[in-house]
Amino acid sequence: MVISAAKIRRSQILHSIFYKEASAGDKGSLCSNMNVVGATTAKKGPHDAYNHYKEYINKDIDALIIYACLKAFKLESIDARPADFPPAYILNANLHVQKDWLESRAAEIVDDLLAGNTESLHDIREGMAPKPRPQLPCRHPGCPKVYVRPGARVTHEKGHHDLVVEEESEESSLPKEDHIYNYQTSKLTLALLIRNMDDATKEGDGERLSRCFRMALLYYKAYGHTKYAYGTLMFFAKVNALLPPKLAHSLVWNRVVNNRGGKGNNIPLDQNLEHMNNYLKSFLKHLGPNLNEQSAARIANAIGEMAALLKRADSDLGVRSDSGRHTKADRIPELHTLVDQYAQVEALSYVPGREYNSFPGFKRDLLAKLSSVNLAKWVNRLVSKWSATYENA
Secondary structure, eight states: OOHHHHHHHHHHHHHHHHOOGGGGGSTTSHHHHHHHHTOTTGGGOTTTOHHHHHHHHHHHHHHHHHHHHHHHTTOSSTTOOOTTSSOHHHHTSOHHHHHHHHHHHHHHHHHHHHTTTTTHHHHHHHHHSOOOOOOEEOOSTTOOOEESSHHHHHHHHHHHHOOOOOOOOHHHHSOOOOHHHHHHHHHHHHHHHHHHHHHHHHHTOHHHHHHHHHHHHHHHHHTTOHHHHHHHHHHHHIIIIISOHHHHHHHHHOSEEOSSOSTTOOEEHHHHHHHHHHHHHHHHTTSGGGOOHHHHHHHHHHHHHHHHHHHHHHHHHTOOOOOOOOOOSOOHHHHHHHHHHHHHHTTTSOOTTOOBTTBTTOOSOTTTTSOHHHHHHHHHHHHHHHHHHHHOO
16 A cells, blocks of 8 residues: 555645635635635645645644644633642653643543544444344234334234334434534544554554554545545555565564654655655766666666665765645744634534534534445455455465
């Protein structure tokens, strides 16, 4: 599975769910916020302007996190600081205790906002497990009949016992939802998953990245990105069953490379290959009429050593290369603007009955559209196919 291409696909899923051009008037929505801070290039989406889109999404989610902290810590503004926060015993404690305290408070915020956003995960796990046949006994006193299908039971009760049972309406008993709150917390849930995967890649944490792949697989399948769902499922099949332990371990952990040194500077192997291909093309274009298969192969075979040689020369001469990151120098004013947008709409306050005009009835659980039955059939079909292929290999 190609990591760098998959991260663009994950951003496309987020964009397809939360962005509509018509939602410019819905304060706090993705399109509205882009207009407020002038992120016109990011509006093209991750497929056409990935770097600009990623830069904006990072600011937007940072602003939403800041606003969530303002609410959790009961701060009136982004510059406010209450006298009793952090507590005195935390300020006087060592760094380890301070870190544990901060992580515990952050966990409280996450649990409070995002706990209900993945309710369908339980349904998916239940749907993937073998289920006993449903038992629907006849509701007429003394009748021993038991049915599997509700319709057959109703027909029997009406035909043999002249019994009509009023079915309770679930919709009438459901409380009104706050669809603006659903929109914002769902956006935060998916964006934090994407950020977690990006951070795991930078840190070279193959185990954490594999855990994130489990969630990404469900989003790929739910939103029609079948090629990436297929590749992710194949990854788990290889790691857990198809490959010997040594190769399975390599598949999990040998997915990134660090060409710069230092912590958090890893990039996916496929992205590194793209860089090397661009590097190769820069040499080939200078050959002019001397370009042929033999000369191209000679340069391609030496491209790694040439890149290392030029890197050492730049280091000796004190030449600094660009970091490759596309960020503005000062993002604080835009962060303040975005936090203010969320505060005006009370994005993380639950007010039943609200909704955006362009996102009516927005559901909080983004995976609710995924059928556990169809998912189980799809997984079982592919696992059977791969098992037969590898057994005969």
